[in-house]
Amino acid sequence: MSDGTLAPEVLAQRAKANGVELWSLTDHDELSGQAPAAAAARALGLPYLSGVEVSVSFIGTTVHIVGLGVDPGHPALAQGLAGMREGxxxxxxxxxxxxxxxxxxxxxxxxxxxxxxxxxxxxxxxxxxxxxxxxxxxxxxxxxxxxVEGKPGYVPHQWAALGDAVRWIREAGGLAVIAHPGRYKFTPTEEYALFSEFRGHGGQGVEVVTGSHGSADFVKYADTALEFGLYASRGSDFHSPEESRTDLGALPVLPGRLTPVWEALADRIQPA
Known part of the structure; x- marks a missing residue:
């Protein structure tokens, strides 16, 4: 319902056909796809976890914070996202x-x-x-x-503050996850500041295995998860069959030394 090309029902069918065992739709700053996604997953016998991807401004960079297991109807989350969309x-x-x-x-x-x-x-x-x-x-x-920055069509935008995004997710009963950290062009010091502040606000997870990461990123962010005591997430970042690097269900498994985020969210998973 944000920047993907397939309807939630079609995505659910693709996830099921590709062997996905737990699916979450995480639209950018938008929750309207949650009800049809959950209904489609239930009809297919596919376990489902509600989700959203919140745009955050941090040190002049747009960072994405995924909220998993959120209540899509929670007013603090809905109002926060609505305010962000206005610009x-x-x-x-x-x-x-x-x-x-x-x-x-x-x-x-x-x-x-x-x-x-x-x-x-x-x-x-x-x-x-x-x-x-x-x-x-x-x-x-x-x-x-x-x-991108410095090119004719680039216009910066002030998104949510990191603390606000994490708070909205937590108040909605969800768990906050830093999405695809390998994509951000932070210096080591800036990245350490991101993880430290995120943890300080109550963030609990990081995407380790994702379609935006290479094998070196898998290793790096597995170590980061352990260093900061974060749950490890795994997501395709799939937007479109024609545009995305990784299809649903095509990612390697998480490194075994990590604690998967879905273990912390077991009570929020909607069963098949």
């Missing part, structure tokens, strides 16, 4: 203006064609428009040429 539309118009200055016109309306809720328009929707119109070969090229 997306204005940011999107600025992105379109930047692209227009380098000759790419119609990007705002083009991006909106790819998103059901304009409040959730993101760089990914712009990327799909630029691929559709032949400006770039694929979304990875779009980001590299137009949508």
């Amino acid at each position: 997306r539309l204005g940011r999107a118009q600025q992105m379109a203006d930047g692209l227009a200055r380098v000759g790419i016109r119609g990007a705002f309306d083009g991006a909106l064609r790819y998103v059901g809720n304009p409040e959730l328009v993101s760089r990914t929707h712009f990327a799909r428009f630029l691929v559709e119109t032949g400006v770039c070969r694929d979304t990875h090229e779009v980001f590299r040429r137009y949508l």
Whole structure:
């Protein structure tokens, strides 16, 4: 319901067909997909864990904090996410203006064609428009040429504070997880600050095995999980059959010395 291309029901079918044993839909800053996802999983006999991915600003970088096992109807979480979404539309118009200055016109309306809720328009929707119109070969090229810092379509945005995101997740009964930490371009000192502050706010998990990580990242963040006393998570970061590096159910297993996050969330898993 945010930047994926498949409906929750279709994702559930794909997860089941690919041998996924526990599935969670974690849309960016959005909870409306939780009810259909849970219903589809239940109909397929697929255990389900509610989820969300909250956008956070930390030391000038956008960081994603996944909330697993949250109550989708909890007011603190819903209100926090609604407040964050208010700035997306204005940011999107600025992105379109930047692209227009380098000759790419119609990007705002083009991006909106790819998103059901304009409040959730993101760089990914712009990327799909630029691929559709032949400006770039694929979304990875779009980001590299137009949508990262220093490029024409990049516009920074102030997302939630780390402490607020963790608090919303905890108040909604969930467990907060740092998503794909290997993607962030932090120095070692900045990364240590992220994990320290996250732990101080009550964060409890980190994605160790994910579609955004290589084998060296698996080892590094397994060590980080042990160092900070965090549960280990494992997620595909799957958005689209055409765009994602890793399909649902295709990841290697977690290193055995770690404690999986799903063990801490056993009472929040919706059984098949």
